[in-house]
Amino acid sequence: MSATFRKTEIILLGILAFIALVLLPALNAWTPPESFFHISNFTINLYGKYLSYAVLAISVDLLWGFTGLLSLGQCLFFSLGGYAFGMYLALKVGKLGQYKQDLPDFMVFLGYKELPAHWEPFRHFWFAASASALVPALVALAFGYLAFRAKIRGVYFSILTQALTYAGCLMFFQNSFMFGGNNGLTDFKFVLGHDIRNAATQRGLYIATGALLFLTYIFCRWLTQSKFGKIQRAVRDSENRVLFSGYAAPNYKLFVFVIAAAIAGLAGALYVPQVGIINPSEMATDKSLEAIVWVAVGGRGTLVGPVVGAFAVNALKSWATRAFPDLWLIILGGMFTLVVLFMPKGLVGLPGQLYSLWQKISRRRTNAPPDGDTSFPEAPSDHQNPNPES
Amino acid sequence: MPKDFILSAEGVTKSFDGFKAIDDLSFYLDEGELRTIIGPNGAGKSTFLDLITGKTRPDIGKIEFKGTPITKRSEYQIYRMGIGRKFQTPSVFANHTVYDNILLGLEGRRGVWSTLLFGRTSTEQRDRIYDILKTINLAHKANEQAGTLAYGQKQWLEIGMLLAQNPQLLLIDEPAAGMTDEETVKTGELILSLAGKHTIIVIEHDMVFVRQLNSKVTVLHQGHVLREGTLDEVRNDERVIEVYLGRKKNV
Ligand SMILES: Nc1ncnc2c1ncn2[C@@H]1O[C@H](COP(=O)(O)OP(=O)(O)O)[C@@H](O)[C@H]1O
Ligand SMILES: [Mg+2]
Secondary structure: OOOOOOHHHHHHHHHHHHHHHHHHHHHHHHOOOOOOOOOOHHHHHHHHHHHHHHHHHHHHHHHHHHHOOOOOOHHHHHHHHHHHHHHHHHHOOHHHOOOOOOOOHHHHHOOOOOOOHHHHHHHOHHHHHHHHHHHHHHHHHHHHHHHHHOOOOHHHHHHHHHHHHHHHHHHHHHOOOOOOHHHOEEOOOEEOOEEOOOHHHHHHHHHHHHHHHHHHHHHHHHHHHOHHHHHHHHHHHOHHHHHOOOOOHHHHHHHHHHHHHHHHHHHHHHHHHHHOEEOHHHHOHHHHHHHHHHHHHHOOOOOHHHHHHHHHHHHHHHHHHHHOOOOHHHHHHHHHHHHHHHOOOHHHHHHHHHHHHHHHHHHHHHHOOOOOOOOOOOOOOOOOOOOOOO | OOOOOOEEEEEEEEEEOOEEEEEEEEEEEOOOOEEEEEOOOOOOHHHHHHHHHOOOOOOEEEEEEOOEEOOOOOHHHHHHHHEEEEOOOOOOOOOOEHHHHHHHHOOOOOOHHHHHHOOOOOHHHHHHHHHHHHHOOOHHHOOOEHHHOOHHHHHHHHHHHHHHHOOOEEEEEOOOOOOOHHHHHHHHHHHHHHEOOEEEEEEOOOHHHHHHHOOEEEEEEOOEEEEEEOHHHHHOOHHHHHHHHHHHHHO
16 A cells, blocks of 8 residues: 555645645635635535536546546446435425425326335435445446447447447436436435535535545545556556456456446536536436546546546636637537647646657757767666566 | 377367368377477468467367367466467557566466455565566566567567466467577577476477477468478478478469
């Protein structure tokens, strides 16, 4: 374990966690609204949403950047988690709904007198919270088992995950399983007994999402640094060699796929009470594609990249959808193209990219004199470090 | 009483789009034997290794390893039975360090849970990795990305991964390709040092190298065994001469 985290990283993580989990909520709660340091309820709510997107982005990158699986199904798992928790929230509305009855409004509207059996256990918070991770994980397990056994790879895997997402989307749209149809679940009132519109409740949800991001990061850091993580990246680079080295690559992929689904589900569960609604449009293909753009922009194959990307792209989106409401998809597509072409390592790779560019330029300049007393000797080719893991 | 071969292939045929890459091939290998397979390009040598290692499945025929049929097993199951392979074009983990390549090749448990929870490298394992790196002359490159190695060094790294695996049966496809004469001789010495402890099949073109190995030779031609014997017997066989020289005449 000690080799997993470097000291500077721990300090940096600690500072960031302090700012996000303690400082911002404190400024929101205890500074007067007119103060320069005040963080508004709107901002807390917005950042809370971004934090859950960041968790989703890490799950996308765990698949795409670390394992080479470009899954277009992560928003399905995100939504499944959201629905699981949304069902809990919908049941806690109680008699305060439009129809003043114990059932969720849409059921009353459809003439239901009793709660369907599969809704019953979602009255309990811990059941709903666990289900928000376990339901996506089980769907991923079943789907992944079949797909990886059948050796479905590359673009075929992407298409298949998209088909799965589409099927899920249709299923929720048609309301045949009583999940609220195209309106989804909304008008929530309480979470764990607290008024959901209350600033303190929203602050609590924000902190919980921040904590989830923090734990997700630490878990994924540990995972990707372990020997498992080395095999995971080997699967990405050369799956055949992994198979011929005796590792059951399908099992490794399945494991990551299930873990990523559970993480996405938890992110969805915390997203829903902060935006106040979950409906099938969260499963539409463009949502998965957006998450992929976050990862590409932030920096694929790193854990910081997806977080940076989720914040940067969504901040841009908040601004652009107000300034140029019709152009957002074009901006998004253009950004993706530019990043893929010119910034393969994304925003987090930009400093390194610029540094090597600068080195190249300055080397050309210093090499210009003919006697070439270059101050850039080649790095010694055999730097010896007997302990490559530290 | 039939003899117990470590590897036996009987009546194996494999065609690609109607073209028979392997045609009614039968092949037997004794435990501890070193065998060299030669044959013109396209004779089906690599395809034969594909069939043994589970990369492709035969249309008909059976292949047994230590008496167990293996044609229905997956690549990693066959590996775990004790068969290791070096590919014709070097196949290493390009984005991993040289050290990690050997580490991933190292024998030991390979399940998801064991690499997740018990994946720490012990001191003995680390020493073993460095021993192997010294054997293949790559200790000074331990921390470099395998993708940056020269072609011949990648060949050696892949052989190193085989050494780490310590399999019973080694399948080595054209190990000397891309190596200097000196490196080729060293590779030959390395293979000879493994012979006896392991059963080995080497595929090679380079006749100097084949002579150095000094083993029984199987000549493959159009997916079929043309001749087996010592190198001198094989070289003086009329059909073998015809296959090699006849092709040259036509070119
Ligand atoms: N996967 C494949 N698909 C189609 N043809 C193949 C495949 N693998 C091998 N072949 C063909 O089988 C023949 C034998 O190839 P190979 O075993 O690589 O020969 P070599 O003896 O040179 O190693 C070649 O004609 C090759 O094109
Ligand atoms: Mg070949």
